[in-house]
Amino acid sequence: MKRPYNFSAGPAVMPAEVLQQAAAEMLDWHGSGMSVMEMSHRGKEFISIYERAEADLRELLAVPAHFRILFMQGGGLAENAIVPLNLSGGGVVDFVVTGSWSQKSIKEARRFCDARLAASNEADHHTSLPDPASWRLSADARYVHLCTNETIHGIEFHELPDLKALGCEAPLVIDFSSHVASRPVDWSRVGLAFGGAQKNLGPAGVTLVVVREDLIGHAMPHCPSAFDYRVVADNHSMYNTPPTYAIYMAGLTFQWLKQQGGIAAMEQRNIAKASLLYDYIDGSQFYLNKVTPDCRSRMNVPFLLRDESRNEDFLAGAKSQGLLQLKGHKSVGGMRASIYNAMPLEGVQALVAYMREFERTQS
Ligand SMILES: *Cc1c(COP(=O)(O)O)cnc(C)c1O
Numbered sequence: 001m002k003r004p005y006n007f008s009a010g011p012a013v014m015p016a017e018v019l020q021q022a023a024a025e026m027l028d029w030h031g032s033g034m035s036v037m038e039m040s041h042r043g044k045e046f047i048s049i050y051e052r053a054e055a056d057l058r059e060l061l062a063v064p065a066h067f068r069i070l071f072m073q074g075g076g077l078a079e080n081a082i083v084p085l086n087l088s089g090g091g092v093v094d095f096v097v098t099g100s101w102s103q104k105s106i107k108e109a110r111r112f113c114d115a116r117l118a119a120s121n122e123a124d125h126h127t128s129l130p131d132p133a134s135w136r137l138s139a140d141a142r143y144v145h146l147c148t149n150e151t152i153h154g155i156e157f158h159e160l161p162d163l164k165a166l167g168c169e170a171p172l173v174i175d176f177s178s179h180v181a182s183r184p185v186d187w188s189r190v191g192l193a194f195g196g197a198q199k200n201l202g203p204a205g206v207t208l209v210v211v212r213e214d215l216i217g218h219a220m221p222h223c224p225s226a227f228d229y230r231v232v233a234d235n236h237s238m239y240n241t242p243p244t245y246a247i248y249m250a251g252l253t254f255q256w257l258k259q260q261g262g263i264a265a266m267e268q269r270n271i272a273k274a275s276l277l278y279d280y281i282d283g284s285q286f287y288l289n290k291v292t293p294d295c296r297s298r299m300n301v302p303f304l305l306r307d308e309s310r311n312e313d314f315l316a317g318a319k320s321q322g323l324l325q326l327k328g329h330k331s332v333g334g335m336r337a338s339i340y341n342a343m344p345l346e347g348v349q350a351l352v353a354y355m356r357e358f359e360r361t362q363s
Contacts, residue, residue: 004322005347009151009300009329009338010178011198018252018342036248041241049244050236053251060254060263061180063210064187070209070229071237071247076101076177078227079194079207080108083173085223087143087192087215088113094141094170099126099150100331101175109145112220118144126153128292132161141170143191149179149297151199152329154289154336156297160189171215179299180208181257182341183267191215200299200340202250205243257341266341273339273348274298280352286359304334307362311335314358321354 006013029036032045039046054069063069074082084093093113095106097120109115118137119130137144144163149156156179163172171191178199185193192211198204211229219228226232226240260266278296281287281303288304289296305311311334318326328336339348 002322004324005343005350006324007337007339007343007347007351008325009199009336010196011204012200012338012340013342014202014249015253015256015342018249018256021252022249037245039244041238041244046244049248049251050238050242053247053254056251056254056258057208060257061185061210062187062263066213067187067210068213068216068229068233070211070232071242072207072209072227072232073205073243074227075196075198075204075207076175076194077104077108079175079209080105081112082223082227082229083143083145083192083194084109084112084115085227086219086229087171087173088220089142089218090114090220091142092116092138092140094118094135094137094144096120096130096135096144096146097122098129098147098155099153100329101150101152101177102145102147105145105147105175113142116141121155125290126150126155127290129155129157129295132166135161135166137163137166137168137170141168143171143173144168145173145175147175147177149176149299151178151297151300151338152302152332152336153291154297154300154302154332155291155295156299158295160186162189171212178338178340179297181263181266182270182299184263197246197250199338200342202253203246205246206250208250253342260341269345270298270339270341273343273345274301276345276348276352277301277337277339280355284355284359286362287355299340300336300338302328302332302334302336304328308334310362317358318351318354321350323351323354326351 090113093115096118097103106115119135121130173192176193177195180195181200194209197206217230231239281289326335328334
């Protein structure tokens with residue numbers, strides 16, 4: 001069966017091999033007589049799944065030994081509260097607002113700490129990134145928050161800021177939900193990274209948190225125990241029942257990523273996919289992407305038809321060609337093609353071929 005190409009922003013396309021393996025193991029995982037969904041999270045079968053997933057992720061993302069990997073619940077949005085509850089002590093936190101997701105983060109954090117706006121790109125409608133040299137960082141900030149890939153606006157930090165070089169000793173917290181595992185991470189510049197799995201790691205239901213050891217153990221007294229990084233880390237993410245099936249699926253995805261050659265190989269493919277699409281859009285008189293070229297996202301590519309009255313025709317035609325979920329987010333309009341790790345180059349080629357043909361038949 002040839003499956004359509006799915007450009008959803010999330011929950012998003014998964015590798016077909018992973019779905020096939022999960023289907024084959026659905027009723028009986030490795031001769032255990034159980035589906036992974038039916039296993040105790042404390043049994044040796046699930047523990048082996050969990051330990052392999054964690055080890056594979058640590059290897060893939062080259063997570064240093066002084067960082068802990070936590071599998072939590074509540075998604076990126078819950079982390080908008082959980083991070084300040086654990087790291088802020090109710091004090092000052094600096095936010096760099098670059099789009100909808102970091103906007104949500106500062107709004108939620110205001111409930112728990114003195115959240116300050118260090119920089120924003122709102123004036124240019126979230127189409128470029130504010131230069132780190134211009135950020136107004138607070139001397140007493142407990143941490144600095146940024147979203148390294150704004151899924152809705154399609155803008156990405158291609159290099160993490162070096163806060164120390166900016167005279168700031170506070171740790172950097174990044175929301176990397178929508179580009180985790182698409183490129184290597186420079187952990188020397190990061191204190192904590194979080195992301196929901198449903199963009200690039202697996203199905204919804206599990207949230208990845210990678211946190212430097214020294215940032216654990218400072219939760220505010222009213223932080224719920226299940227969200228206290230000390231409690232979660234000490235219990236190996238099993239203080240409460242973890243989302244076992246989602247962790248298993250993410251684990252299969254990590255194995256698939258290793259078979260693909262790891263994160264550096266994925267990055268090269270992601271560069272090739274994104275370049276193909278952006279180059280076509282830039283060369284066309286029919287389509288338009290408004291993001292400054294040096295910060296365009298490799299994962300989420302928003303684009304407009306210059307004649308917006310043709311949007312519905314474009315989407316209907318795409319669907320009939322097996323190109324799914326291309327409608328843009330309502331706050332930006334137009335189209336959005338999310339081209340995560342599991343989207344093959346052939347999918348982007350098919351999209352560009354369709355766009356070219358649509359342009360030809362319309363003019
Ligand atoms: C999708 C997304 C979120 C929200 O994740 P939930 O799992 O829905 O809470 C947060 N940040 C970014 C960058 C996202 O792409």
